[in-house]
Amino acid sequence: MLSDRPALRIGSRTSPMAMSMARTVADQVAKFADVAVEHVGIRTTGDQWMGDLSKLGGKGAFLKQIERALLMGEIDVAIHAMKDVPGDVPMPEGTAFAAYTARTDVRDVLVARKGSPYASLDEMPPGTRIGTSSVRRKAQLLKHRPDLHVDRIRGNADARIARLDEKGEFEALVLNRSGLDHVGLAHRASEVLPTEVMCPPVGAGVVGVQCRTADTAICELLRMVDDPVTRTHVSAERTMLHMLQGHCNSPIAGHAHTTPDGxxxxxxxxxxxxxxxxxxxxxxxxxxRPGELGAYVAADLLRKGARGIIDGIPH
Known part of the structure; x- marks a missing residue:
């Protein structure tokens, strides 16, 4: 189907986690087609900026250069962590998510500093400094433990953990469990936080595979690696997110799953x-009916005051 192409160019961020995601997609594509794959690393504005993401327009700073490369024909496929795809910014015309990979673990974990006497959130004494890159995590940490001191820390997961161990600014970090798996650091998790304590972000644990809709052969190939159950869950979550119209500083969490009774x-x-x-x-x-469910939950949240909460948070 793609034998005339010298290589399928897959573009992603240059972080170890993003490159691991790209390799996962390449391995899945290889199961369905004998096609060479070339990885194109793209260092985004979000990767280069260590300040507050809101000053760059939010998580969209991780997408713009990659989507531009896709639109300009510099890559054939764009890889995104769906948790970083904004809900209030439309996709570029002529592109679509042809595949979502099967969802991995959505839970967050506590990573304690090496040598820390504490291994769980409940063991941390009042005033303990916890680091996180996410306003969603900060809000839920303080909801659960308002006596903690939660500060922002940015950077790749491995760099954040190295800083945790070397500088002693924080007693622990909160990170995504599957993200640690991607970079070979799952062993550093000292506690897995239940979703009742830390509800995940919309799109957690899912890799979105974006292509140009005009490239019908590539679209058809990518559909073979699409996970239909994950697509259903992501559709419900992102419909909710879109209707809430939250901005980059809005702590919004959402998680869809299929219950044992279907x-x-x-x-x-x-x-x-x-x-x-x-x-x-x-x-x-x-x-x-994932779209209908997402719309209903969004409407219910708005009835319960979500609009006032979102509008009251500075952009």
Whole structure:
């Protein structure tokens, strides 16, 4: 199907985690087609900036250069962590997510400093400094433990852990479990945080594979690696996110899953940045109606005050 192409060019960020995601997609493509694959690393504005992401327009700073390379024909496929894809910015015309990889573990973990006497969140004494890159995590940490001191720390997961161990600024970090798997650091997790304590972001654990819709052969190939269950879950979550129209500083969490009896469940939460106020909704519907479920949960959150919470947080 793609034998005339010298290589399928897969573009991603240059972080170890993003490159691992790209290799995963390449390995899956290789199961369905005998096609050479070339990885194109793209250092994005978000990767180069160590300040507050809101000053660059939010998580979209991780996408712009990669999507531009796709539109300009410099790459054939763009790889994105779906948790970094904004809900209030439309996709570039002529592109689509032809595949979502099967979802990995969505849970966050506590990574304690080497030599720390504490191994769990509940063991941390009042005033303990915890580091995280996410306003969603900060809000939920402070909702659960308002006596902690939570500060921002940016950078790749391996660099953050090295800083944790070497500088002693923090007693622990909160990171994504599957992300640690990607960079070979899963052993550093001292506690897995249940979703009741730390609801994941929309799109957690999912790699989105974007291509130009005009490249029909590539679209068809990528559809072979698409996971339909994950697509259903992501559709529900992203419909909710889109309808909430949160900006990059909005702590919004959402997680869809299929229940043992075959129902589609969606949990959505919106917080103030310090976790003092929040709106919560969980509803169920048929797995054939992810968009309807996402819209219903968003509407329920808005009825419970989500709009005021989101609008009250500075951009």
């Amino acid at each position: 129902q589609l469940s969606l949990l959505g939460m919106v917080f103030t940045r310090e976790g003092g106020r929040f709106a919560y909704s969980q509803e169920w519907d048929s797995c054939e």
